[in-house]
Amino acid sequence: MAFPTSCLAHLPVHGVWKTHPIGHDLANCTWRIENGEHQYIVKQYSHDAAFGRQTGDTIQLDALLAEQGIAPAVVYADEMTGVTVQEFLTGDVVASIFDPIQRAEQLAEAQLQVHQLGVDVRPWSLSERVQAYCNALEELKPGRGREARSDCESYANLFSAWEHGPRVFCHHDLSAEHVFFRPELKIIDWEYAGYGHPAFDVASTIVINDLYDDEIDTFIETYNQSAKHMIDREGLRDWIRLVALINRIWFQLQEALEAAEAEKREQKATAADSEQTTTA
Structure with a gap:
């Protein structure tokens, strides 16, 4: 899964961000981002139906638990894309x-x-x-x-x-x-x-x-x-x-x-190669 770059425009601070993958599975992908002064966690949920989840529920839950003080503060969230940006914990x-x-x-x-x-x-x-x-x-x-x-x-x-x-x-x-x-x-x-x-x-x-x-x-x-x-x-x-x-x-x-997903990527690559060969 590619990093959701659109979330960067919604951060409270700006700059050149470096991304560091720290977790990947089909249910979600997680990155740590930093610009030299600030750090955040970016997470994107996916395949909700396969994993028995309702789209948007997890995003809402993150926000509710942050309000209770037991989860990281939510900086940005988009229920449609399943993207959330949270504070980076250092404890x-x-x-x-x-x-x-x-x-x-x-x-x-x-x-x-x-x-x-x-x-x-x-x-x-x-x-x-x-x-x-x-x-x-x-x-x-x-x-x-x-x-x-x-x-x-x-x-x-x-x-x-x-x-x-x-x-x-x-x-x-x-x-x-x-x-x-x-x-x-x-x-x-x-x-x-x-x-x-x-x-x-x-x-x-x-x-x-x-x-x-x-x-x-x-x-x-x-x-x-x-x-x-x-x-x-x-x-x-x-x-x-x-x-x-x-x-x-x-x-x-x-x-x-x-x-x-690997098979789909291979089929897409094969189709692209075939199209290039035909064009040539």
């Missing part, structure tokens, strides 16, 4: 904490604060979102799509528990790299956030950060000290399996979309 991230037990404690405290948020956003269904993954995957890789849908059917009880169980605001991608704990708590990368089951969100955090048993024990103990909905270690095992399944489907979809 310490939880991933920089050397002691894994302290990291687990900080992650649990951040998770608690997320679960205590009240955000006015459109609710979404985990089952419907994962079915969107499966549908998009089946269009590109029919065998894999059907297999993914079949695998999901064996977790029908957990999908139902997600829909009808306790509801809190969840991040769903709480990597230690996404949590700035100094000088104040700020969290980035909210594109999968929304109201959901707290145990699913905790399981997501455990899987994303690859926590070991003693770290999981510390996380759950810290979380349960102030949580409205207690997390049971035994019950968490099934949620972790569901998270692992959804992550696998997501990565398969990402791989299939990348292959399809």
Whole structure:
């Protein structure tokens, strides 16, 4: 994905900007830009339908969370193109904490604060979102799509528990790299956030950060000290399996979309070469 240069005209300061890619997948691309004095983060969301999102919802969510002070300030946003420009954070991230037990404690405290948020956003269904993954995957890789849908059917009880169980605001991608704990708590990368089951969100955090048993024990103990909905270690095992399944489907979809886009680029290049040959 090419850098969205049109956003530069909307920045509060101007100059010659250098762009540095810092993240790329089919769901979004991210750049750090700097002009020697100022730095910003530029993000562009894409393939919303394939990833079960409503166009513009993520942009609106970024702004709502920035207003609550837990996410970076939004400098510019365009819902139609999926482009947002945010402040560049320079604090310490939880991933920089050397002691894994302290990291687990900080992650649990951040998770608690997320679960205590009240955000006015459109609710979404985990089952419907994962079915969107499966549908998009089946269009590109029919065998894999059907297999993914079949695998999901064996977790029908957990999908139902997600829909009808306790509801809190969840991040769903709480990597230690996404949590700035100094000088104040700020969290980035909210594109999968929304109201959901707290145990699913905790399981997501455990899987994303690859926590070991003693770290999981510390996380759950810290979380349960102030949580409205207690997390049971035994019950968490099934949620972790569901998270692992959804992550696998997501990565398969990402791989299939990348292959399809690469094929389109190759066909376009071949057509251009053919046109040049004919003209010559």
